[in-house]
Amino acid sequence: MSQKKFELPMRRLVLDGFSFSFLVMVMLFAIFNPTEEQQLNLQFNFNVFIGSFLVGMVISYLLNASGVKTFGEHLFQPDYKKAVENRPMLKTFWGWHFIGFMLLLIIVGVFKTKFSIVELLNEDGFGGAKRLFAGIAEPNWQILPRAVLNMVETIFMAFMATILAIPFAFVFSFASARNIMTGKVSFAIYLALRTFFNVTRSVEAIIWAIIFSVWVGIGPFAGMLALMVHSIASLAKQYSEMVETVSDGPIEGVQSCGATKLQTIWFAIVPQVVLPYISFTVYRWDINVRMATVIGLVGGGGIGTMLVQYQGQAMWQEVGTIIFVIAVVVWIMDQASAYIREALK
C-alpha cells in the first residue's frame, strides 16, 4: 500500500490567511475606531492579527478542500494543476477575492499616506512650489564651476567604489554559485555567503553612508565606502547568477583533461562569464553615480552635499544649477553605459 505524502500548501495558506486577517483588522478598526494608544498596543494587535491569520488559513484550507479556488490557490497552484480558466475572472471566487483584497489595500493606503487633493491644490503651498520652479528654471550660473568640481568628485566616488568592489565580487561570485559549491563544506560556505550578501544588500547604500560618515567622518571617502559595500553585495549576486547559467560542455571538456577545480573555473567558466561581468560592472558604475548623488545628502560628499546645503537655505536658483549638472551627467553616463554594454554583447 502506498501512502500519499501529505503536504500543506504553505504559500497559498499564508497569502489567503494574510488577506483574511487584513480584512478582519480593517473591519475592527472601522467598527471600534481605536485611540492612538490602543493602536500602539502592539502585543494585543499582534495577537488579534495572528488569531485571525490562523482562522484565515483554516478557511482557505476548507474552501479549497471543498472545491472553491481562492486567490492564493490560483497564484501558487503547481503547474500541473493549472488548467485553462474558461470562466471570466468576475465569475470566480478567486477573482473577487483578489479584487476585494486590492480595493482594501488601496483604501487603507489612501488613509495611511494622508492622500489629499485639497493639499495638492492648496494656494499657499502651490505658490511655494511655483517659486521653487521659477528659481530652478533660472539657474545661478555663478556657482557652476563649483558644481562641476563637486560633480567630478561624485563621479570618482562612484568609479572608485566600483573598481574596488570588482576583485571582492569576482572571488565571492564563484564561492556563492550553487553549481560550484557542491560538497558539504562548500554548500555551508555558499549558504553563509548568500545570506550575508542578502542582508548587506537589503541595507540601503544611504544607511551605509550614515554608518561610514560616523566611522571615517563626513566626506567623499564615507560615500565611496558606502557605495563599495553595496556594490560588492550587488555585483557578487549578479556575477554568481551568471556563473550558475554557464553551459556544462566546456566544464566537462576541461575536466576530462584532468583539470583541478581552480583550473576548471579559470579555463571553462571565466571565459563564459567575462563579458556579462564587464557589462554588469559598467552598469553598476552608472547606478553608483546616481546613488552617489543621493548619498551626498547624508554626508557622503560630492554634489549631493552641495545640493543639500543650498536646499536648506531655499536658494532655488543655485539648486537649479546643481540639478542641471546632475541631469547632464546622469544622462551622459546612462547613454555611455548603454553603448558600452551594447558593444560587449
Place this chain on the structure above:
Amino acid sequence: MSDPILSIKDLRKTYSNGVQALKGVSFDVKKGEFLVIIGLSGSGKSTLLRCINRLHDPTSGQITFNNSGVKTEIASIQHKNDIRGLRKNVGMIFQHFNLIPRTTVLVNVLMGKLSSVSTLRSILGMFSKADKDDAIKYLNLVGIKEKAHIRADQLSGGQQQRVAIARALTQNPKILLADEPVASLDPATCHVVMDYLKKVNQELGITIICNLHFLSLVRQYATRVIALKDGMLVYEGDPKNIDEAWFEKIYGAGAKEVHIN
C-alpha cells in the same frame, strides 16, 4: 594475446534520481582496438564512457586499467589527484565538442596539458615551449595547424571536433573515449572526423572506445563492436556479423537502418 588494456566487470551505475543506467556490464577492451558501442539513446552508452574516466562515479563493479603492466582499479579511485592522474591516460571527445568559447584554438589544445602543469603556472598562462610545440604537432596531425590563433567558436563543427581530438591527443593518452563524435555533424564532415580517429588509432596506436549511432559507420571503422540495451550488454563481436535480426534486437522491432555515405 596480451592482457586487455581495460577490463570491465559487472559495472553498475544508478543515478541519484533512481535511474539505473548500467545494470551490470562486463567486457574487455584489447590494446590498440577500435571498439564501437552502439545502442539506443538512453541505453547507457554515455554513462559507460563517463565511468571510465570518472566524470561519473560508478555505483559498483570493477574497471581495471592496465597501463603497460601497471594495473589501476579505476572504479575505486577516491582521491582527486588520482582521478587527475587517470585522466592523463584517458582522453575524451564529445558530441558537442565542449571547447572553450572566446578562446583560441591553441589555448584549447593546451588544455590537454592541464593535468601535468601546476594550477598557478597554467592560470598565468605559463605553458612551456615543449607543451606548445606538442599542441602544434597534434593540430598539424588533424590538419588545422593554420587555425591555431583563431577563436575556437569561429570554426565549423567538423573543425571544432578536430581541435577536440588534438586537445585529447595532447594529453598523450593510452585510451581515447569518443562520445558520439559525429552526431552533430553533416555526413561529409562525419567521415573526415572518423578518418582522423582511424588515423589516431592506427598511426599512434591509441585504443579507441567510441559511441556511434550509424551502423554503416560502425561497419566501416570498428574492429569490434558491443551493443547496449537498457543498461545491459546484448551483443559483442565482429561488426560484419550484425545482420537484420541483431539490428532489430538491439534497436527494437520495426527499426529501419539508416545509411549514411
